[in-house]
Amino acid sequence: MKKYIWEITPPSEEEIPGYSDHHAIIQTLFKLREIATPNEAEKFLYPTSDLLHDSSLLTGISETVTCLLSAIDAKKKICIHGDFDVDGIVSTSILWDYLYRKLGANVSPIIPSRFTEGYGLSEGSIQRMIDEGVDIVITVDCKKKNIDLISAHPEIDFIITDHHSYPIDDEGSLLTLEEPNIKGIIHPQHPDSTYPFDDIAGATVTWKFIDALQNVTSVENFSIDEYLPYVAMATITDIMPLKDENRYIVKTGLELANESMPRGFKHLLASAQKEDDQLQTYHFGYVLGPRLNAAGRLDDAIEGVRLLTTTSDSHAASYAQRLHDLNLERQKMTISLMNEAEDQLENQLTNKLFIVKGTDWPEGIIGLVAGKIQEKYNRPILVTTLTHDGNTIKGSARSPKVFHVTDALRKHDKLLLKYGGHAQAAGFSLSSKDFEEFSKRMVSYANTQLKDEDLLHILKISGELELKDLSFELLDTLELFSPFGNGNPRPLFLFKNLYVFDSKPIGQQKNHQKLLVGDEQNRFTVLGFGMAEKCTDITPGDTIDIAGIPKRNEWNGKVSIQLEMKDFRMSTNLR
CATH class of the missing domain: 2.40.50.460 (OB fold (Dihydrolipoamide Acetyltransferase, E2P))
Incomplete structure (x- = not known):
């Protein structure tokens, strides 16, 4: 205890x-x-919309809006490329809804497979879009750098929206618009940005993009506040600080949801037998969020997009029950892997950072196990699994606030194939031949950076x-x-x-x-x-x-x- x-x-x-x-x-x-x-x-105590920052403060958003509206007018095929967590699912859902239902765009969503394509843009997900004849890709909540991939596919234009650590190229330089097929970057941490608050969810960045589009298109009988319940949920599940405009977004989003419950929310609550509850942040974090996340952890996250965007109650009920069943399976698997992981900690208790490794552990579950171990022991933890090819190790990292785990990964990125994330949570992959050296360096780094008192509860x-x-x-x-x-x-x-x-x-x-x-x-x-x-x-x-x-x-x-x-x-x- x-x-x-x-x-x-x-x-x-x-x-x-x-x-x-x-x-x-x-x-x-x-x-x-x-x-x-x-x-x-x-x-x-009484936050108002005055807390919201103008979307025009996001560098390049005006030019990006012009580019996208021109593509829509030209009937170009657009694809929204999201991520398989709640933030990515929400971002994909609200942007698709606006572009398709409000602007009549030729647009489709894609969420990469956690198991075959991984985080962010990949050769696999790009090939899928090429096969579908996509002309322009809008990335939302994609958490890793993809400069080489983007430059390798000049036949596709890209608009990048994100909120994670600002992307850098392989030389460590900040991403710029030098690639001719990058038509826009919307990011609160943009080096030229005057946006005053950058601790916002990916869904908030997407919502600001929709706001900028709406300021030009003036779609009638529509308010971007329709999307606030969804953005509020993403803000909570992505553990954004409830300060500044986030406070207004979540408070107002909850109020709007309780006045008129979104269809997807209603059916997810019903699947958990909580349909009579007054929606609170607890429901975002522990009822709705885990069920939406379960799709990307064990199956296909596009199920979450379907749930949040369907106009059919019968379809919503079916999607919600499927996500509920996946979540039950996820809970059982988490307990099993947690027990296996803790068995490996006995010889590591003197270290400031823990590393555990499994074989063919579900990639969608290892992040949950990492979170539980981090909470229990209050120290950085890397939970990794050797994939079925025997050559690649994928990992999920969690850390207390005193240790920036993504910075730690960055300092050892020569041993990594991919990595990305926030201060307290990250994902990464590396060659199995580099695992021992990587483990030694990470433990040594943490042991020098952290003091005993940093690990106290x-x-x-x-x-x-x-x-x-x-x-x-x-x-x-x-x-x-x-x-x-x-x-x-x-x-x-x-x-x-x-x-x-x-x-x-x-x-x-x-x-x-x-x-x-x-x-x-x-x-x-x-x-x-x-x-x-x-x-x-x-x-x-x-x-x-x-x-x-x-x-x-x-x-x-x-x-x-x-x-x-x-x-x-x-x-x-x-x-």
Whole structure:
């Protein structure tokens, strides 16, 4: 079980005017989010479209719009080349919908096969497009450099849209428009860009492209806000920070979805028996997202595009059930591979970076295994598999925030065939003959870059509350800080000296813990998900401190407040 070091935020000594009628903890929450003025507080709690940055600030977008509209007028065959994760599926879906249904373009989508073509543009995916007579390719959310491939196919024009680390050529230079068949690059990190915020999802870049197109075409009876629920989902599943315009995108996207649930969302929720739920970021990250991702992990991600773009309820129900079934299979495979991977860690526990290798492990699952190991051990992890040809190893990397894993791969790219990703997540491949040397260098690099304290599990606690503070009014105030996610975590609070009236394991596998705790005036139910093993020493009569999240609970028509426990310790300062 994880052992946490509690990092407790002291009460804020500063006070933002206008919020004195709220609980004092709100001032601490403002401070944690670097909110210092009433205006900043207002913008954060009640985000408006003023947070959105003008799409024209993306370098080259105007010229790219002109190029694409000319291609549409000329009836050229267009292909949208996406990626097989949620961000790529959403990007492909909304751009296809706009170009085909709103502009009448001759356009088709393609998502590469994870198993035969891999990430991004490949010789295989380009050949597919050549066979279909494609004239112009628009890439969305393709996460690796493809300069050689693009220059090798002058018969096709390319428009590149992306949000990953800005692409470089083989000499390490930034990608430019020097290739005559690159007709446009839309990227928030473009070296000439004046775009003020680059931590946006690929779907947001695509949405901005659609906005720029709409500003020229002025399609009637259409608003780009139609796509906000989808862009919001991509923002959450791609773990973009919920700051700046991302906050407006997610908050508004959720509101619009709950007002009129998109067909694909509705049927995915129904497949998970959550059709009556009010959509939250949780559903994006743990219900809708995993099911859409399952298509690309185990089958063909184009199924996700079909689900999000179909106008038929019967087709949507069929697609959603297929994705649900794939997700169940994915869950079973993840557990199995997780056990195999952990067996290899015994001799690596002194290293700052772990590497495990399997044979013919499903490429769509190794990233999930890497994520679970990284979360458990809080250190960089590379999960790799030897492909069936015996010559190539493919890998997925995950890392805590203190270690930029894509930069680490870049420093050893002479040993790699391909790589690409973000600071905390990446994919790569290499020749099997280079694996041992690559492993040694990566471990050595991490051991020199990371300190022991970098690997500690820190539980960040937003402040201390007492049970008497808990009220529905407080919960409503805390909810103003939503949506929660990367960069804006749900507040976690310390509750001290709680008397334990009852403690017992619950759930089908008895792996969760339910407690009844209280003080002189109050009693509350506490749930610790997956914490039964850790709670075996808690007995009635103990006094404990809890790090927990107060939540509204509805059951059998009754509404109450309960605590979701993240950790506990035996009390030492008894009042």
